Amino acid sequence: MFKNFSVRDTFDQPKAPPQFTVEGFADDTNPLIPKRDDLYVFDRIKLRDILAFAADPMGDAMWIGGPYGAGKTSIVTQTLSRLNWPTMCFSWHKRREFADLVGHQAIVGGQTKFVHGPLPVCMTHGYALVINEADRGDAGELVGLNDILEGSPLVIPETNEVIHAHPKFRLFVTANSMGSGDASGLYATSIQVLDPAFLDRFRFISVGYLEPDIEESILERVAPKVPQAIRENMIKVANDIRRLFLGGEDGGSELSLTMSTRSLVRWARLTVAFKGAPNAVGFALERAFSNRAEPEQRQAIHQIAADVFGDLWEAN
Structure with a gap:
């Protein structure tokens, strides 16, 4: 089910020691594996951060901040694509609620059925969940992730399911800020200040424009x-x-x-x-x-x- 990938060969990093490997998925046919861009060029330092988190999150989620157009999402998806890591991306905005991550009721085959959202799907199967623009929505809604990040199971009242996170479940967040508001003034009308307890559950990296x-x-x-x-x-x-x-x-x-x-x-x-x-x-x-x-x-x-x-x- 899992496979070790050479960092040097998989990510075109000639300076990486040949013994350095990172574990990914052996199955390369899952439709949720991000589409690979063979022209993508990795920033060595940012790649190291992503790979270290993928290998062992140590109970954290990962926050990737930086300006619009700097490639915050692509560095995650291009890394995971080479590890055959199925990934679901979810765009956050002011009308999003935590319930949107969990799922919704839908008519399936003439019957009402609860359809899992990206959070339970990723937690169940060990996929990566990427929440984009996390600082553009209601600051209180994302707090619903706190218990999950603490290791507690996801409880879905509609179905009485209790979902424990698969060991390979990874949560990434991208944003134009680092969660504490916009000091630059570039996004003054859209960036929200997020809950400090929520932010305390992340490790942070900053992505700028490429050299x-x-x-x-x-x-x-x-x-x-x-x-x-x-x-x-x-x-x-x-x-x-x-x-x-x-x-x-x-x-x-x-x-x-x-x-x-x-x-x-x-x-x-x-x-x-x-x-x-x-x-x-x-x-x-x-x-x-x-x-x-x-x-x-x-x-x-x-x-x-x-x-x-x-x-x-x-x-x-």
Whole structure:
């Protein structure tokens, strides 16, 4: 049922000692295993944190905080995909309740039946549960997880079931904050301050945007026909946009959207697809990212690109 995976070979980590392994699932056919992205490049330190938690959570859950578009969910799902670890993702928001995690009554075959939600399914089978945007909902609802994180069983009154957590059950949470509110001002209208007792049950890691050399290696893989100078300028543009989105120490964000690695990859790929268009780089940037910005911000984004690319802006 279970299998040991070499960290060096499974995650393309040549510096990892060959004897380092982590236990995952032998069955690679479960439909809940996250889809693998073979182009994904792991941050070594963050990977170490995820693998250590997967190997032995020590009674904790894992909280992954960081800005929008930094890849908080993908580092979890791409790690688990290589371990054949079935995973359920659940997006949290202000209308969510703890009961949504547990299940609901539904009509099945003409009869009313209680249908398990992601929490009992994952607890029963030893799957991973990823709750995304955990700081965007009612702070009191997630407190329902406290007893589960303490090792108590899940009791479902509708069915009188008592579900004990499988030894392989893992709970991950992603959020734009670390649970204590938004000091940056970027998410002032949506981020909630969560219960300290709930937060005390987590280990925390922070995920930022990828380093330029990692993003360059990704772009080289996905769009090798784009000249290196163009790829490097794309990454500079992305990081300038991110800096304006994040603002300074006192907040002051100048852009309301940021460029994720996903958007950056889309930009590079569309540049190849639209290579016959006048200023293919700018044409692709609109379709990959900037067309969803307000007119003033769209103009600012294209001015950033023009400044970074210089003479190359109109020439490609």
